[in-house]
Amino acid sequence: MTERLRRIDxxxxxxxxxxxxxxxxxxxxxxxxxxxxxxxxxxLIYGYMGRLSFGHMLFLGSGAYSVTLFAEHxxxxxxxxxxxxxxxxxxxxxxxxxxxxxxxxxxFALINLAFNQVGHFLxxxxxxxxTGGEDGMSAVFSKTGFLDFQDKRVLFGFxxxxxxxxxxxxxxxxRSPFGILLRMIKENETRVKFLGYxxxxxKWAAYAISAGVAGFSxxxxxxNYGYVTPSFIDTNRNVEVIFASLxxxxxxxxxxxxxxxxxxxxxxxxxxxIPRWEMFLGFGLLLLVFRFRMGIWGALSALEAFRPRREGxxx
Amino acid sequence: xxxxxxxxxxxxxxRFDGFAAVSGVNYRLREGESAGIIGPNGAGKTTFFNLLxxxxxxxxxxxxxxxxxxxxxxxxxxxxxxxxxxxxxxxVFDSLTVRxxxxxxxxxxxxxxxxxxxxxxxxxxxxNLPDLSAGALGTVGLREKALWKTSELSxxxxxxxxxxxxxxxxxxxxxxxxxxxxxSDVEIVEVLELIHRVRKDFTLVIIEHKISRIVDLxxxxxxxxxxxxxxxxxxxxxxxDPLVRQVYWGRP
Numbered sequence: 001m002t003e004r005l006r007r008i009d010x011x012x013x014x015x016x017x018x019x020x021x022x023x024x025x026x027x028x029x030x031x032x033x034x035x036x037x038x039x040x041x042x043x044l045i046y047g048y049m050g051r052l053s054f055g056h057m058l059f060l061g062s063g064a065y066s067v068t069l070f071a072e073h074x075x076x077x078x079x080x081x082x083x084x085x086x087x088x089x090x091x092x093x094x095x096x097x098x099x100x101x102x103x104x105x106x107x108f109a110l111i112n113l114a115f116n117q118v119g120h121f122l123x124x125x126x127x128x129x130x131t132g133g134e135d136g137m138s139a140v141f142s143k144t145g146f147l148d149f150q151d152k153r154v155l156f157g158f159x160x161x162x163x164x165x166x167x168x169x170x171x172x173x174x175r176s177p178f179g180i181l182l183r184m185i186k187e188n189e190t191r192v193k194f195l196g197y198x199x200x201x202x203k204w205a206a207y208a209i210s211a212g213v214a215g216f217s218x219x220x221x222x223x224n225y226g227y228v229t230p231s232f233i234d235t236n237r238n239v240e241v242i243f244a245s246l247x248x249x250x251x252x253x254x255x256x257x258x259x260x261x262x263x264x265x266x267x268x269x270x271x272x273x274i275p276r277w278e279m280f281l282g283f284g285l286l287l288l289v290f291r292f293r294m295g296i297w298g299a300l301s302a303l304e305a306f307r308p309r310r311e312g313x314x315x
Numbered sequence: 316x317x318x319x320x321x322x323x324x325x326x327x328x329x330r331f332d333g334f335a336a337v338s339g340v341n342y343r344l345r346e347g348e349s350a351g352i353i354g355p356n357g358a359g360k361t362t363f364f365n366l367l368x369x370x371x372x373x374x375x376x377x378x379x380x381x382x383x384x385x386x387x388x389x390x391x392x393x394x395x396x397x398x399x400x401x402x403x404x405x406x407v408f409d410s411l412t413v414r415x416x417x418x419x420x421x422x423x424x425x426x427x428x429x430x431x432x433x434x435x436x437x438x439x440x441x442x443n444l445p446d447l448s449a450g451a452l453g454t455v456g457l458r459e460k461a462l463w464k465t466s467e468l469s470x471x472x473x474x475x476x477x478x479x480x481x482x483x484x485x486x487x488x489x490x491x492x493x494x495x496x497x498x499s500d501v502e503i504v505e506v507l508e509l510i511h512r513v514r515k516d517f518t519l520v521i522i523e524h525k526i527s528r529i530v531d532l533x534x535x536x537x538x539x540x541x542x543x544x545x546x547x548x549x550x551x552x553x554x555x556d557p558l559v560r561q562v563y564w565g566r567p
Contacts (some may be wrong), residue, residue, distance in 0.1 A: 180432055183411060195391075195394065196420075
């Protein structure tokens with residue numbers, strides 16, 4: 001992508017999602033947008049920091065349940081509820097971070113999965129009185145001023161604005177010294193310690209930020225669906241975000257967006273033509289892992305017409 | 316003039332599963348000197364460096380920096396005190412550009428790395444870092460390659476980049492672990508020349524197993540063998556030591 005296009009990337013992203021509207025309905029496009037926020041949150045710890053988690057749904061679920069419970073018990077104001085959900089999910093991340101970020105590789109992936117399982121159990125059984133257990137619960141938000149989120153067009157606009165805000169924030173974060181630090185940790189954490197940095201603190205921060213953004217996407221999902229069920233914290237759904245990140249290309253904001261949209265399109269439309277579509281997704285993933293590690297965005301960036309990977313983006 | 320001891324070990328020992336890689340080493344480094352540590356492969360030189368720089372704590376013994384006990388201070392804390400090292404296998408960040416490698420070292424030396432909004436949100440290249448990194452790269456002769464991807468550099472250039480990385484941290488003690496390993500003859504001359512040029516700014520310790528390369532560079536030589544310090548002194552004196560000759564050449 002040329003430097004000039006890069007400078008107006010936020011506008012281009014907005015335009016791309018508006019172009020999707022004629023093909024999808026408002027609610028579905030909103031769904032795509034929200035999923036992209038989730039992929040972006042995942043990419044911070046996977047693509048940039050190099051830690052693969054099998055339990056990121058925990059934070060999406062934390063946001064989803066927080067927004068619902070806040071709306072029910074404290075205030076039905078959607079803005080306050082979403083804000084609370086972000087803080088709550090980030091707090092869960094900050095709480096678990098000191099245990100989780102000490103690990104790498106398989107241990108990191110599995111310890112996240114374990115905590116995700118615990119979270120799933122808590123909402124499904126232990127706190128079923130408050131969460132509605134298996135049935136879940138509906139979330140009702142009030143109308144604030146001229147914004148009525150019952151109107152799918154308004155919600156679409158709001159969620160698109162949220163995605164653009166997330167993209168902007170992620171761009172700032174990943175191009176800052178902190179972003180470079182995360183990519184250094186991905187490549188050689190020991191070496192970073194010998195540059196005088198207590199890597200633990202920064203990994204912890206990244207983990208909590210990622211959790212907060214994941215919670216953001218969970219909260220937006222509830223605005224879109226109007227109810228929360230344990231499927232929002234289901235460990236089985238962790239593969240979705242991992243697939244999306246691999247398809248689009250990890251370690252890049254644009255890659256995350258491409259991956260999010262392409263994965264959603266595949267999972268929405270492939271099942272209508274192919275009954276056992278997961279198997280083909282599996283084959284596709286094998287291809288990605290063995291031949292196409294950089295994903296769609298990575299492959300596009302490598303083409304002649306595009307500049308090679310530039311500063312400020314992960315590899 | 317009394318010479319201040321900047322770095323000191325007292326009876327440091329490091330055992331791995333019962334095997335003593337470093338055994339009861341007492342070592343003193345005087346401020347401003349250039350010291351060499353030599354010894355055959357497997358003598359425990361790198362393990363000793365790891366103990367000095369905080370890669371891991373010793374099994375026994377203490378490490379002191381300007382008289383203060385730093386035995387339990389981790390690597391990043393020692394860097395904050397000015398103890399900086401390079402690695403035997405050159406250790407830079409291949410996935411970054413050449414100048415991106417230097418950003419964090421420059422910020423660390425600027426003492427403003429603590430939790431600040433700037434560190435998290437400001438574009439790394441918006442302030443004076445482009446100039447600072449260009450200056451540091453100029454010192455080692457890599458200014459033209461600032462925007463290269465590091466993986467495209469030759470091994471020798473990566474070694475120079477790693478030295479630039481160390482210099483950016485403004486060391487008070489710089490420890491170089493076999494800085495000539497894996498370099499071509501031309502590159503060795505370049506790196507030697509580079510070290511000669513910058514070494515007056517700090518106390519220097521070099522590990523090397525080819526004695527000839529550092530004899531001119533250092534004023535004091537220590538010899539390690541099987542985890543122990545077996546000789547110490549001026550280079551000529553040490554090389555004449557029968558025990559050292561026995562270890563190195565198999566004859567006194």
